[in-house]
Amino acid sequence: MTAALAVYLSACSTMPDDEEAEPMVSVSNDSRPLSSFALPPDQQDCYDRTSEPYTAVVDSHFHPRPFGGSAIPAPELFNFFDNTTVRFVNYFGIGQVLDLQSGCTYYLDCPGVPASPSIKNDFVNGMEVMAYPHENLHITLSMTFMDLAHPENITSLIELYDKEYPGMFSWSGELNVMKQALLGNLHEPATKESIDGWAPFMAVLQERGIPVTLHSDLGNDANPTEFLPLMEYVLASYPDNKIVWAHMGLSKELANMNPYEHVTIMQRLLGDYPNLMLDISWDVLFNAYHEWGPVFINFFNSHPTRILPGTDFVAAGTKSFDQYAKELDVTSRALKAMDDNAFRHIALGENYFRLMGLDYYAPDICPTTAAVSAGQ
Numbered sequence: 001m002t003a004a005l006a007v008y009l010s011a012c013s014t015m016p017d018d019e020e021a022e023p024m025v026s027v028s029n030d031s032r033p034l035s036s037f038a039l040p041p042d043q044q045d046c047y048d049r050t051s052e053p054y055t056a057v058v059d060s061h062f063h064p065r066p067f068g069g070s071a072i073p074a075p076e077l078f079n080f081f082d083n084t085t086v087r088f089v090n091y092f093g094i095g096q097v098l099d100l101q102s103g104c105t106y107y108l109d110c111p112g113v114p115a116s117p118s119i120k121n122d123f124v125n126g127m128e129v130m131a132y133p134h135e136n137l138h139i140t141l142s143m144t145f146m147d148l149a150h151p152e153n154i155t156s157l158i159e160l161y162d163k164e165y166p167g168m169f170s171w172s173g174e175l176n177v178m179k180q181a182l183l184g185n186l187h188e189p190a191t192k193e194s195i196d197g198w199a200p201f202m203a204v205l206q207e208r209g210i211p212v213t214l215h216s217d218l219g220n221d222a223n224p225t226e227f228l229p230l231m232e233y234v235l236a237s238y239p240d241n242k243i244v245w246a247h248m249g250l251s252k253e254l255a256n257m258n259p260y261e262h263v264t265i266m267q268r269l270l271g272d273y274p275n276l277m278l279d280i281s282w283d284v285l286f287n288a289y290h291e292w293g294p295v296f297i298n299f300f301n302s303h304p305t306r307i308l309p310g311t312d313f314v315a316a317g318t319k320s321f322d323q324y325a326k327e328l329d330v331t332s333r334a335l336k337a338m339d340d341n342a343f344r345h346i347a348l349g350e351n352y353f354r355l356m357g358l359d360y361y362a363p364d365i366c367p368t369t370a371a372v373s374a375g376q
């Protein structure tokens, strides 16, 4: 066993289902400011993994508003990020809004209440990003309104965004292709026919270089690959789009899949589709698969340029900083075990910057740490 895997496995013993696990997120005084990432790597201080945090600087999967009810106020939310290592965040709606008359705030608490794709939260997010200064945070606004089962009006709604928020939305998603957890709230999965109907809006996204994050369950415990053909159909239909597969297809409904089979499928698709990226957000990976840590760490180290980190935090007004800090910590524990090259690309933002064409750079890893890694 390598040292890195030993670290990962020891971290697994205090994984999220262990109530004693405390967040180990550093505060802003120790963390790098946004401005430092604007410098070329040779002008930044190298990153010392022995003394600096293992938590990511990018949260590429974050929901600033909940399915219903109040959200965490923007200035408070910006303080959350300021008090962690996160300097880059994707604002994912959330796109699916519970029926406003229901009074519901979380879809699983309200079976039968429709949760429908909507422009509501995107528009609020667009206003808040402009209304509040946040000099230590780079926010990427995302279009989350797309109904993938009914794509007919998507391009006309993109025109509405262009008119109301010109040039401000540079990501799309998280959009649901097939999300079993949401079926009780009348979520209508995409079909091969509706996927064919995405062509006009996928052409717009491709032309603008806008990535799209898709939630598409791989399957469930009864049939781990039940919905794989749907995602493969998407990838085969739109190979030139920047597609990010949320949670690598994992979900609470799929807890017992053979990890080698899972990784084999991911490797094949990464090979077949060079524009595909994998989102390793959400603590489901670490809840369901923590005993399989080495399988995944080796996979991440083998594909360092194809992975994006994130929390999948939903910023409901009832939540506190500690909850965000804990989710950031839990979802970053795999980063801690990665080799230096994968850590720089994934945790320190290099993949995110290149995917988005941003003028930011991940720092180099300090040589002393690199020497330790090389000696594994």
Ligand SMILES: [Zn+2]
Binding pocket: 061, 063, 174, 312
């Ligand atoms: Zn999400």
